[in-house]
Amino acid sequence: MNIIIATTELVPYAKTGGLADITEFLPLEWQKFGQNPIIILPKYGFIDTDYWGFKPTNKILNIPISYWHEHPRLWQGFLPNSNVPVYLVEYDEYFNRPGIYGSPEEYPDNDRRFIFFCRAVMETAKVLNFHPDILHAHDFHAAFTLAFLKTHYKHDIQFARTAGVLTIHNLAYQGWFFPDRAMNLAGFSSKDFYPGCWFEQKGMLNAMKTGIMFADKITTVSQTYADEIRTPYYSEGLQESLNIRGGDLVGVLNGIDYTQWSPDKDEYLTHKYDIDSLDKKRNNKYALLEEFGISENDNRDIPLVGIVTRMTEQKGLDLVMDKIEPFIEHDQMKLIVLGSGDQKYVDYFNYLHSKYPKKCITYIGYNNNLAHKIYGSADFILIPSRFEPCGLTQMYALKYGTIPIVRQTGGLADTVSEYSSLSGFGNGFSFFNYNSDELAYAIRRGLDLYWSDIHWHLLQKNAMASDFSSGKTALEYLKVFKWALDKVRND
Numbered sequence: 001m002n003i004i005i006a007t008t009e010l011v012p013y014a015k016t017g018g019l020a021d022i023t024e025f026l027p028l029e030w031q032k033f034g035q036n037p038i039i040i041l042p043k044y045g046f047i048d049t050d051y052w053g054f055k056p057t058n059k060i061l062n063i064p065i066s067y068w069h070e071h072p073r074l075w076q077g078f079l080p081n082s083n084v085p086v087y088l089v090e091y092d093e094y095f096n097r098p099g100i101y102g103s104p105e106e107y108p109d110n111d112r113r114f115i116f117f118c119r120a121v122m123e124t125a126k127v128l129n130f131h132p133d134i135l136h137a138h139d140f141h142a143a144f145t146l147a148f149l150k151t152h153y154k155h156d157i158q159f160a161r162t163a164g165v166l167t168i169h170n171l172a173y174q175g176w177f178f179p180d181r182a183m184n185l186a187g188f189s190s191k192d193f194y195p196g197c198w199f200e201q202k203g204m205l206n207a208m209k210t211g212i213m214f215a216d217k218i219t220t221v222s223q224t225y226a227d228e229i230r231t232p233y234y235s236e237g238l239q240e241s242l243n244i245r246g247g248d249l250v251g252v253l254n255g256i257d258y259t260q261w262s263p264d265k266d267e268y269l270t271h272k273y274d275i276d277s278l279d280k281k282r283n284n285k286y287a288l289l290e291e292f293g294i295s296e297n298d299n300r301d302i303p304l305v306g307i308v309t310r311m312t313e314q315k316g317l318d319l320v321m322d323k324i325e326p327f328i329e330h331d332q333m334k335l336i337v338l339g340s341g342d343q344k345y346v347d348y349f350n351y352l353h354s355k356y357p358k359k360c361i362t363y364i365g366y367n368n369n370l371a372h373k374i375y376g377s378a379d380f381i382l383i384p385s386r387f388e389p390c391g392l393t394q395m396y397a398l399k400y401g402t403i404p405i406v407r408q409t410g411g412l413a414d415t416v417s418e419y420s421s422l423s424g425f426g427n428g429f430s431f432f433n434y435n436s437d438e439l440a441y442a443i444r445r446g447l448d449l450y451w452s453d454i455h456w457h458l459l460q461k462n463a464m465a466s467d468f469s470s471g472k473t474a475l476e477y478l479k480v481f482k483w484a485l486d487k488v489r490n491d
């Protein structure tokens with residue numbers, strides 16, 4: 001299959017969240033299965049093109065936008081250590097900025113930037129003479145490609161047998177645009193915008209809804225989230241569209257790349273270990289605590305709980321703020337927090353560190369190295385999300401024998417099951433209601449179990465044996481693609 005991946009994030013060039021990991025590993029896996037993927041990404045100013053081996057091509061695109069044309073240049077490179085082609089769309093006016101979506105506020109011209117990018121994806125296929133079987137669009141930023149596929153390019157022989165698939169990574173971000181302006185930029189008549197049309201949501205143009213309605217098939221990143229988003233609490237207002245398309249909506253659980261995330265190979269760890277040498281993990285904990293000035297006299301053997309996260313309301317940090325301090329104060333655990341985001345959470349974790357410098361480590365910022373070390377050192381990882389489409393953090397943690405304490409929602413519900421000391425099954429701790437008492441009780445259960453050697457080791461082994469390999473995920477997507485192709489070719 002010829003597959004186009006249209007995305008605004010891609011490891012290792014541009015990442016704010018899990019989306020970037022997925023768009024990297026899927027094509028790597030697909031290529032192993034004999035498929036032919038290409039990736040198209042904006043050329044952000046912060047991508048070090050020399051370092052990553054990108055070269056400008058002589059291909060200049062002709063992008064219709066409103067009543068004029070713009071002419072970005074295409075750059076080409078390959079995903080590191082592979083021959084998966086990556087094309088960057090160079091247009092400095094839109095993409096030579098410090099952020100992907102904003103810095104820190106959303107850029108006010110995101111409608112124009114992403115509509116332009118979507119059109120550029122279609123035109124890239126044209127100039128490369130690439131005949132896609134699948135156009136795989138990720139999140140709202142790439143969703144307009146699916147509208148273009150079924151409208152402006154509907155009669156284009158190059159796309160005649162192309163199926164469009166939308167993957168929703170996070171429904172909280174939808175792309176709300178002013179209709180007149182966005183319709184015009186995208187080359188549609190304002191007459192095509194009316195209440196109830198495929199573009200419209202609450203009187204605005206909604207890019208995510210547009211993608212949902214125009215896609216042949218829709219996936220999201222876990223089965224539980226696929227079910228949840230058809231209900232008002234989780235749908236962020238799109239439950240009607242998602243229910244209309246319910247028969248074409250499935251969940252495909254994300255996977256992770258165990259070549260990059262595995263404690264026996266992880267270069268960031270002071271002490272590598274595997275399922276049979278779990279006792280070495282403790283040495284990583286000592287090394288990490290030492291790095292932050294916590295020495296052997298500082299009660300280093302109590303459980304270390306980690307948080308690695310974007311600091312947004314989604315991640316359930318309000319529940320943490322409500323209940324975590326007494327656990328720290330009374331020396332039942334230490335906390336290490338890595339993240340950045342909303343000021344109130346930043347302030348809170350800085351406060352905790354200033355009050356308990358030997359008990360709470362706070363690192364504000366993005367630090368991949370430290371993320372690896374936390375997975376390789378902490379005893380628990382805390383993910384009490386209000387909603388979680390899939391979540392990669394718990395999957396990484398499990399592989400490192402770091403026990404997740406999670407809220408039972410979305411992908412967290414599909415990957416973490418409560419440990420039972422009766423049966424010996426289960427790989428973590430979870431709670432159902434978005435309620436800080438339930439969180440505190442789940443933490444309590446975890447901290448208690450930590451001191452029971454037999455159960456703790458069994459639990460850690462269960463965690464490390466959980467398998468969420470990216471190969472499985474990639475195969476599941478190929479099944480969805482076949483299903484999408486059957487639809488298009490039988491229509």
Ligand code: ADP
Nearest residue numbers: 017018309310339365366367368371391392393
């Ligand atoms: P989301 O995509 O909603 O942010 P996921 O759990 O799917 O959540 O993915 C988060 C990814 O980002 C994980 O790979 C996690 O390790 C990483 N991450 C989050 N915050 C940071 C940070 N401050 N520094 C380094 N890595 C981070």
